[in-house]
Amino acid sequence: MNDFSVLCFLQKCVACNLWRYLRQQSRFKNTVVTVFAICFWGSLFALFYRGFHFLYTYIPSDFSAMIIDYLFVMFYFTLFFMLTFSSTIIAFSVLFHARETDYLMTCPLSAVAIFFYKLAETSLFASWAVFFLGMPVCFAYAIHQELPLIFYPLLLLSFLPFIAIPSLLGGLVALIIGRYLVQWRRLLAILFLVAVAFGAVWWGYKLWRLEKETTVFTTAWLFGFLDYLNFARHPLMPSTWMSRGMAALAALDYGEFFFQFLALTATALFLSGIGYMMADSLYPSAWSKVHTTTGHKRFWKLGWLSRFIRAFFLLKPQDRYFLEKDIKTFLRDPLQWGQFAILLGLLLLYTLNLRTFKYDQQSIFWKHVVAILNLTATGLTICTFSSRFIFPLLSLEGKRFWTLGVMPIERRGILMAKFVFAVVALFITGETLILLSCYMLRLPWQLTLLHAMTMLAITFGVAGLSVGLGALYPNFKEDSPAKIVTGFGGTLNLVLNLIFVLIIIAIQMVPSHLVLKETIHAALLYLASAATLVVTVFTCVVPMYLGSRSFAQREI
Numbered sequence: 259m260n261d262f263s264v265l266c267f268l269q270k271c272v273a274c275n276l277w278r279y280l281r282q283q284s285r286f287k288n289t290v291v292t293v294f295a296i297c298f299w300g301s302l303f304a305l306f307y308r309g310f311h312f313l314y315t316y317i318p319s320d321f322s323a324m325i326i327d328y329l330f331v332m333f334y335f336t337l338f339f340m341l342t343f344s345s346t347i348i349a350f351s352v353l354f355h356a357r358e359t360d361y362l363m364t365c366p367l368s369a370v371a372i373f374f375y376k377l378a379e380t381s382l383f384a385s386w387a388v389f390f391l392g393m394p395v396c397f398a399y400a401i402h403q404e405l406p407l408i409f410y411p412l413l414l415l416s417f418l419p420f421i422a423i424p425s426l427l428g429g430l431v432a433l434i435i436g437r438y439l440v441q442w443r444r445l446l447a448i449l450f451l452v453a454v455a456f457g458a459v460w461w462g463y464k465l466w467r468l469e470k471e472t473t474v475f476t477t478a479w480l481f482g483f484l485d486y487l488n489f490a491r492h493p494l495m496p497s498t499w500m501s502r503g504m505a506a507l508a509a510l511d512y513g514e515f516f517f518q519f520l521a522l523t524a525t526a527l528f529l530s531g532i533g534y535m536m537a538d539s540l541y542p543s544a545w546s547k548v549h550t551t552t553g554h555k556r557f558w559k560l561g562w563l564s565r566f567i568r569a570f571f572l573l574k575p576q577d578r579y580f581l582e583k584d585i586k587t588f589l590r591d592p593l594q595w596g597q598f599a600i601l602l603g604l605l606l607l608y609t610l611n612l613r614t615f616k617y618d619q620q621s622i623f624w625k626h627v628v629a630i631l632n633l634t635a636t637g638l639t640i641c642t643f644s645s646r647f648i649f650p651l652l653s654l655e656g657k658r659f660w661t662l663g664v665m666p667i668e669r670r671g672i673l674m675a676k677f678v679f680a681v682v683a684l685f686i687t688g689e690t691l692i693l694l695s696c697y698m699l700r701l702p703w704q705l706t707l708l709h710a711m712t713m714l715a716i717t718f719g720v721a722g723l724s725v726g727l728g729a730l731y732p733n734f735k736e737d738s739p740a741k742i743v744t745g746f747g748g749t750l751n752l753v754l755n756l757i758f759v760l761i762i763i764a765i766q767m768v769p770s771h772l773v774l775k776e777t778i779h780a781a782l783l784y785l786a787s788a789a790t791l792v793v794t795v796f797t798c799v800v801p802m803y804l805g806s807r808s809f810a811q812r813e814i
Contacts, residue, residue, distance in 0.1 A: 261371035265362075269375075294753040299394060306398035314402070326399070330504060334497035335490035337392060338424055341384055345428025349380045353429070353541075354436050354548040363545055373429070373537035374530075381425035388421060396504070409507055412515065416507075419522035420500045426529040433536055437544035496522060581675040584651060630767055632695040633709055637716045637759040640688050645752045648680045648724040650742040652809075653733045670806050673729055677802065680721035688713045705773045712766050715790050719758050719797040726801025727751040729809040758797050765789050 313322045353359060353376050362372050400409050491498055503518030652673075692713045696706040731747025742748060769786045 261367045262374060265367070265371055265375040295390075295749070298753060298756065299390065302394040303398050306395050307402055310399055310402045327501075327505065330399075330501045331490050331498065333392075333395065334420075334500045335495065337388060338420075338495070338497040338500075341388065341421065341424035342427050345380055345384045345425045346431045347428075348384050349377065349425075349429045349432035350435060352376045352380055353432055354545055359545075363542075368538075369541040370534055370537045373433075373533065373541050377425060377429045377533070380429060381421060384425060384428070385421045389417070400508070403508060405508055406510075412507055413504060416500065416503050416515075416519050416522065419519070419526040420496060422526040423496050423522065423529060426526065426533055430529070430533055430536060433533075433540055433544055436548050437540045496525060581679050584676060584679045629696070629699055629701060629705065629709070630763065630770060632699075633692060633712065633766070633770075634759070634763050636688055636691045636695070636713065637763060638756070639691070640684050640713075640716055640720050641752065641755040641759055643687060644680065644684060644720045644724040644755060645743055645748060647683075648676075648721065649728045649748055649751050651676050651679075651725070652728045653742045669810050673725060673802065673806050673809060676728075677721055677725045680725055681717060684717045684721055685714065688717050702773070705770060708766065708770060708773060711787075712762060712790065715794040716759055716762055719762070719794045720755050722798030722802050723755055723758065724751055726803075726805035727754070729805030730801065732809075754797075758793070761793055762790060765793070 310326075313325060317325065353373070356376070359372065359376060362375075396413055397410070400413075499518045499521045503515050503522070506512075506514035506518065689710060692709050693706065696709055701709075727747055727750060731750070733742050733747070743752075765786055769783055772782065
């Protein structure tokens with residue numbers, strides 16, 4: 259039995275023990291997660307199915323087929339680059355900073371086996387969301403087109419090499435950074451963000467030029483807009499092979515499908531060979547260099563932050579130190595603020611290009627639809643930020659939390675400090691996006707104020723849920739945020755956040771439309787505001803109370 263087989267056998271034992279542990283847990287807990295996951299997946303499926311039905315019903319067949327083709331091209335292109343980016347971040351963490359990796363490097367195991375073992379773990383954590391969120395799109399398309407049953411297993415088969423390619427690329431990039439560029443990783447993160455920002459500005463400028471040259475929503479405008487998406491159809495891109503393979507499978511052209519599948523498989527095997535050679539020669543020295551990099555670490559002093567923290571006079575002085583520590587930890591970690599900046603930049607790019615499609619000149623109905631969709635998208639983004647960055651805050655303290663037992667600090671104050679951090683971060687992000695989108699749509703100030711207040715309610719509710727559930731279901735054994743958020747607590751937090759945001763949006767839909775039409779009655783506005791306040795207070799206070807009580811009684 260070779261080294262990799264030994265590690266796989268070890269992982270199999272861990273998986274079996276985890277399965278036994280889950281079976282011993284409360285059936286209510288497992289049932290809640292399963293039901294919520296099925297409902298969320300079913301809602302996505304229904305939404306995409308109705309979207310395909312709309313395209314094929316109200317748009318001519320030639321145009322609808324072309325739009326569907328570009329839709330899946332962009333879908334797989336986006337998945338590929340998101341997986342590559344997330345795989346790079348997770349791979350660098352598990353290859354060089356995981357406690358298990360530190361132990362395995364002291365064992366008589368080959369570096370190649372450890373590299374591919376941790377790379378398989380990276381692929382699992384980076385790509386599970388692809389199956390959960392991507393499959394509803396593909397299945398809705400297949401059911402709407404009444405494709406044969408063979409479509410589903412063959413499509414799932416083609417996903418295996420498609421997901422393996424970005425995982426391998428991420429592992430190779432992480433290996434190169436660890437061996438040659440580890441001392442400049444902060445500079446690399448900044449340069450990457452600058453490159454992404456430059457590309458976003460350039461693409462926005464091209465769309466602005468398109469809007470100036472042609473009238474929107476015409477045939478010429480549609481062909482011009484699709485022409486700007488041709489960069490995603492490059493014949494050497496794995497996303498292109500995946501989309502072509504799916505199209506061939508839908509057309510029952512199995513020869514073309516297997517050709518594209520073999521192209522994906524060959525690329526994955528080629529990258530595996532490169533990974534084998536690089537891991538054998540570079541991984542031990544890269545791991546050693548990451549752990550023995552000499553030189554004085556230069557931290558940003560952030561002296562202004564202490565003066566800013568003093569403004570939170572409701573917090574006790576010792577609790578402010580935890581708030582200051584969380585903010586400094588976030589700002590000094592390029593991986594954390596890099597992910598945050600990329601997600602925020604994509605939304606800003608979309609918001610700044612709202613006038614490109616002249617939504618501000620449409621009828622009241624369409625302005626209301628776009629405004630509500632913007633509010634929903636911003637709320638869901640807040641859920642994503644909260645699940646990724648806020649929920650793991652308490653768990654990331656790890657085994658160092660034993661020091662709380664000898665410190666004169668109330669645990670309730672620690673939770674309040676983390677709640678304030680969450681509210682401030684989410685409030686700045688959400689209000690910036692919603693006010694900017696309202697300005698780009700030229701919405702009246704009354705509706706802008708209503709959406710701003712709605713976003714404030716979403717901020718408090720999401721922050722209370724994430725901090726409270728983070729204290730109710732902490733995981734002090736993990737040091738990776740990606741693993742923490744994939745547990746029961748992280749899944750439950752994400753689902754409840756989504757439900758809360760959708761309830762708040764549903765409450766505000768009718769008042770928003772009536773405000774836009776200037777026919778709103780004061781009684782209806784007060785009723786909607788009261789309902790929003792009640793839901794927000796309940797969503798914020800109850801998890802914080804339960805989390806605070808559980809955290810105070812927890813032995814660490």
